[in-house]
Amino acid sequence: xxxxxxxxxxxxxxxxxxxxxxxxxxxxxxxxxxxxxxxxxxxxxxxxxxxxxxxxxxxxxxxxxxxxxxxxxxxxxxxxxxxxxxxxxxxxxxxxxxxxxxxxxxxxxxxx
Amino acid sequence: xxxxxxxxxxxxxxxxxxxxxxxxxxxxxxxxxxxxxxxxxxxxxxxxxxxxxxxxxxxxxxxxxxxxxxxxxxxxxxxxxxxxxxxxxxxxxxxxxxxxxxxxxxxxx
Numbered sequence: 001x002x003x004x005x006x007x008x009x010x011x012x013x014x015x016x017x018x019x020x021x022x023x024x025x026x027x028x029x030x031x032x033x034x035x036x037x038x039x040x041x042x043x044x045x046x047x048x049x050x051x052x053x054x055x056x057x058x059x060x061x062x063x064x065x066x067x068x069x070x071x072x073x074x075x076x077x078x079x080x081x082x083x084x085x086x087x088x089x090x091x092x093x094x095x096x097x098x099x100x101x102x103x104x105x106x107x108x109x110x111x112x
Numbered sequence: 113x114x115x116x117x118x119x120x121x122x123x124x125x126x127x128x129x130x131x132x133x134x135x136x137x138x139x140x141x142x143x144x145x146x147x148x149x150x151x152x153x154x155x156x157x158x159x160x161x162x163x164x165x166x167x168x169x170x171x172x173x174x175x176x177x178x179x180x181x182x183x184x185x186x187x188x189x190x191x192x193x194x195x196x197x198x199x200x201x202x203x204x205x206x207x208x209x210x211x212x213x214x215x216x217x218x219x220x221x
Binding site: 041042043045046049099100101104 | 208209212
């Protein structure tokens with residue numbers, strides 16, 4: 001699975017959009033981009049995933065560049081409860097197993 | 113739906129002791145996995161299973177055994193605990209969207 005590169009930490013003002021970047025320049029054509037977050041010491045929580053089209057759900061939007069070498073997770077109106085570590089993962093869907101390889105992620109702090 | 117449950121929540125072991133971390137899910141997921149998370153680090157995959165009777169190794173399998181006799185349960189066994197295995201252990205289930213348990217905080221002295 002392709003490796004990803006994320007900034008170590010970011011701040012965002014409460015109520016503003018949080019834009020979290022991720023580089024995955026070696027992504028393969030069959031690999032999806034996933035985003036998870038981990039609040040304090042809880043288990044990670046799924047946010048969103050996509051292949052090449054932009055995706056939106058009730059939590060966030062995922063923007064993938066046309067060459068698929070990078071993506072951005074957007075939290076449209078960040079709240080204090082969005083303070084967490086955000087992980088960007090690329091993974092191929094296959095019948096041999098669905099391993100998620102987590103890096104160290106981006107620590108997002110939402111500031112009042 | 114209880115989702116993914118893990119027991120115990122906390123455990124202290126002495127070096128050389130063995131124990132089993134329990135994980136159960138009630139979502140009928142075929143895929144289950146175990147991760148460990150050391151302080152300040154991301155999650156690392158220990159073992160995973162794509163269905164009952166099928167298991168495979170992840171990034172850091174040494175010192176751990178798994179088995180999968182039912183769809184619901186995926187226990188992780190520490191054969192002879194070492195201080196390097198002090199960590200938080202997370203179990204997860206699901207194929208595309210993984211659901212994580214609350215974790216087991218293990219200290220080996």
